[in-house]
Amino acid sequence: MSVVFAPLQLEPAYRRVAGSIGARILSRELREGERLPPETELARQFAVNRSTVREALRELESRGLVQRRAGSKLMSVARPHQQSVAAGVSDALLLHDVTVRDVWEALTILEPQLALTAARVRNAADLRQLQAAIAAYAAESADARQAAHRVAEVFRVLAHATHNPVLALAQEPLLQLLEPSLRVMIDKVPQARARIATAHQRLLETLRGRDGAGAQQWMARHIRDFRRGYDVAGIDFEMRVNSQALARPDPGAARHSSPGSLREPGT
Amino acid sequence: MSVVFAPLQLEPAYRRVAGSIGARILSRELREGERLPPETELARQFAVNRSTVREALRELESRGLVQRRAGSKLMSVARPHQQSVAAGVSDALLLHDVTVRDVWEALTILEPQLALTAARVRNAADLRQLQAAIAAYAAESADARQAAHRVAEVFRVLAHATHNPVLALAQEPLLQLLEPSLRVMIDKVPQARARIATAHQRLLETLRGRDGAGAQQWMARHIRDFRRGYDVAGIDFEMRVNSQALARPDPGAARHSSPGSLREPGT
């Protein structure tokens, strides 16, 4: 074993095609919304078969870099959607045996800081959105599934209020992993709903008053409450997060206040 | 517009095939390492053409759910690799116009908490890894590119020491986005290397002594130093993070101490 060679790797054509197109999108040479040539044309340009192009397109599609706009046949360049990216992260974490404790601990670390930041930089529109999201939670008290979803939605709006896409995207997988167990907790612990509502109100007040420290504290308490609720509900903290019912916000539904784009164009 | 219908969406076959296989992996019905049947066999079972199966496989492949093991032709079930998942997140953030400030702010929020947690739960092996990573940085003082990479590596080891895959995976995109600008900073600011080395030493000491508060403080200072370095280097904080030279840890290289699996089997 004195002479060693690096394993030379010839990538298959479909991956090189995907890489080539992907690189152009990443470098912004192809802009968002721009339409890709038809498959036959791509095949001609790359001098490969259409089947090869199609395999490449499937890869780009699942990376969220290209997308078919509703009612159109041609692919167009897209920016990966927050929730689909987060779904990939959730899947990965799921398969890596993440426990409820792991998710809860991450929330403990992230959310209070997030609330603190939001309290500092939030604007009037953020406040309105937060109020709306909180009201939506308060209005929905029947279905535990819905309620859990609304709680997650409040977190989303809060993250959005930080005006930092990095934070919003870092949080999203946590919410997706949290929701299933949260649903069970809300279902089993009667007093949970009221306690959550109270926390929401306090958060809204502190954000309104730009009271960073207060927001931080109330968020910390909010998250700590989750843990107590889990204990009462008899949810094992060391259990792997539930794979069955992963909460994926419906990508086709634009009716929520949830931000589809990570950052609004005007900022 | 009184009568409305939901748009009925018939998914194409290749996506249903991918979904079907993917669901079985997610539900752990197919276990990691298990080999998938050959494409022709899959085509037979799903009663579709092999081309269709191949398109489905490309999607699963790019989601990291299946993988070809070195020197094997058959696909085998895999767990998405931390760094490939994070690369997807990085791409998304890049295209969403994330600025250096956004990344730095997220680091400010996440890293001190991460250090605090690591100081609490780290074990002897973590300490050794951290020491090794820090030594690797100290040894490499020529190439700014290498140096930036080693700094990121220290962060990775630290996150690993929290024994929480969620935190490790949340951090990874930040590191990938940070590295290019960090490289420039280290290159342009002579005193940066020494300051980083000092921070590393303090971090190591505090972790050794399980001094959570100390670790938190030194990490906060470490990150704050980055900002000062950026100012000195004349890096515009409002600039979009550099797309060209995204730092992707070489996936084929297992020589680092960096954890390939998010969670070690024994935990």
Added chain:
DNA sequence: GTTGCTTCTTTGTCCGACAATCATACGATC
């Protein structure tokens, strides 16, 4: 034990084909 050969399997890629669907243009109808 290594080397060389053969056979089989499986993938990567190609070619050609066709129905279904969308875009567009052009009349026909009210």
Added chain:
DNA sequence: GATCGTATGATTGTCGGACAAAGAAGCAAC
């Protein structure tokens, strides 16, 4: 003039078949 129906062309989704290249496995030869 606006709406509808229809013809036409472009494009995708899917299919069938084909073949070279590369591992895998077995077996013989050295």
